[in-house]
Amino acid sequence: MPPTLVLIRHAQAIHNVDRANHFFPDPSLTDLGRQQSAELREHLKAHLPADREMQLIVVSPMRRAVQTCLIALDWLIDSGVPVVPDARWQENYPKPCDTGSPAPELAAEFPGIDFSGLDPVYPDKTSPAGAAYRYEKGAILARGQSALADLYKRTEDVILVVSHSGFMRTAVAGQWFHNADYRIFDFVDREGKGEDEPYKLVEWALTRGKGGMGRSNEVVVEFGEGLP
Template sequence: MTIYVHLVRHAQGFHNLSAANHQLPDPDLTPLGEQQCAALRDAFPHQEALTYLVASPMRRTIYTCLLSFAPAVAAGKKVIALPEVQEVSNLPCDTGSDPARLAAEFGPAGQVDLGRVGEGWNDKSADSEWAPEMDKLEVRAKKARVWLRELGRKGPQEGTGDVHVAVVTHGGFLHFLTDDFDGLNPDMGTGWANTECRSYEFVEPEGVDGDAKLKETSASWRMRRGSATGLTETEQMEIRIALKGRLKEEFGGV
């Protein structure tokens, strides 16, 4: 059995249109964003094989998951909202809604499991575990990977051989989740396009690796990078050092 984790950056939200829109709290998807979801829905090759759906509890990520993986939702798969994969910054656009609002918006349809979204999940103050600090981001990325691996190890659907987990998260956090800063555009805060999907496996799927490290599948890498080679460990570290300084400068992180 192989656990495949298909990582997706959310579709375009209104905060992506301008810097001024970063002040919008937990913004909606734009009409173009909804079109991007439809395109991903039609292009994603594993709709029928999906075992689990996971999304950041931000509204744009939940809607991206519901729309992009609509066939799986229609087949009865619930979107599991996972606070650990919320976005990095403490800007209004990257700060989630209170659990009560999310329950009112997504609860009646019964398509989203909000069981892990408790009070304080959207508190990004300096003393919070969700603050935009390098060490805290690395800790929650590790927690997210370990949780996803345990989810995958519950096994595939009856009659299938592999597990396919779709995870919709955010451009900045994807670099921490994958522990890969290759392609990071400092001005954009990410190297991932809206609704870009990359596929990964666990380096140690049986749980030997305490960090639950991910590696991009060769097919996924070839599709987007061809024969190119990734960054060296030294180059990755240099980006980490620069990013730590940027977090401290912009958000007060350390």
Template structure:
């Protein structure tokens, strides 16, 4: 059986409280966000099958991952790396490609040096490139539709590489990847549930379960498909949207996110 990927939106951050807080740089989790992590940890049914933890390099995703999936380690004291209860799933693998869509301060990450000082050896930053928090024109992370599609593909390929690497001969290996509400739609290419007032259908600390469409690992786009169990958990008997419906929903999201995109898109 191909590796199973659980995609998670981060817990509530201070930027989620009001639009004005989107000026906060790389914000932390709120007290409610910490409660959401504890609830996810208690309800998540696949802890025993987890083989790796992955998150974007943003502080809120890293802390969500630590609190929800590596709670035996003291996630509140990330500089203390000597804990005898350190989770065997650590370090969390940080992927710069999983970061959020826009170039708002709240969606722009901290320097790798600062993150290393804060998280110590609880996070593996080897897949993070210098300049990952540069979203200016012509950068890889510039928030244009074309570059977001490329970044989402690159993120899926990296997740497939990580998942296959940790799976080995295990036919029931699971991996968690914590990312962001808007970017998760690009990552999964699934646009159902978007409204004209809120450009993501992912709730804070929600998880959805996926597998790669091509289990051989040859698909150049590393496309993901949500499992039937995950879809039913969210929608009951609701039918999966058609390709045409998905295109229409994507256009709706693009319109809602247009203030964050470069004008040429």
């Protein structure tokens, strides 16, 4: 049986406060973002299903996602749950605020996380080498399918993913995510389906609507909506 996914959006970062801050490269969390992460931590500890095992954390390598992960999920990390940075879960856009930092820089800043397995092309998303991460509908949808395909094949019971609103909304879940909010999904059964059949998710009733924290927009989004 494929794993259940807990999809989490990072908490508030500097660029979320003012569009003028979009020129900040790979921005950090604000003080409110750190508070939101701490609130999310306590909520998840109380509300994640007690009869399920949280066995893996996948995180976007972008600074705000890693910071959210280390605050909100420290209790799982301290218990031995591994953290795997994955470039496929980064944000869509090529703006400075949505472009990550080089792996050596991240490794120095977050020594408790192993970035050695990160796609060596990261954070490039504009050159031919970074074509898989381009801000183009086809590339983003393919990236979403690639990320889901890998998780579908894993054997963990529950996998938590810390990522970004734009990517999860347009290429993974078709749902909005407020800062530091989350949604829980199972994979749609693929029995009898061909290899070219897209991977799809169905949301748990527990988070359906406004998300687990009750902060998210309820509007369902068509995959690829708004992408060039």
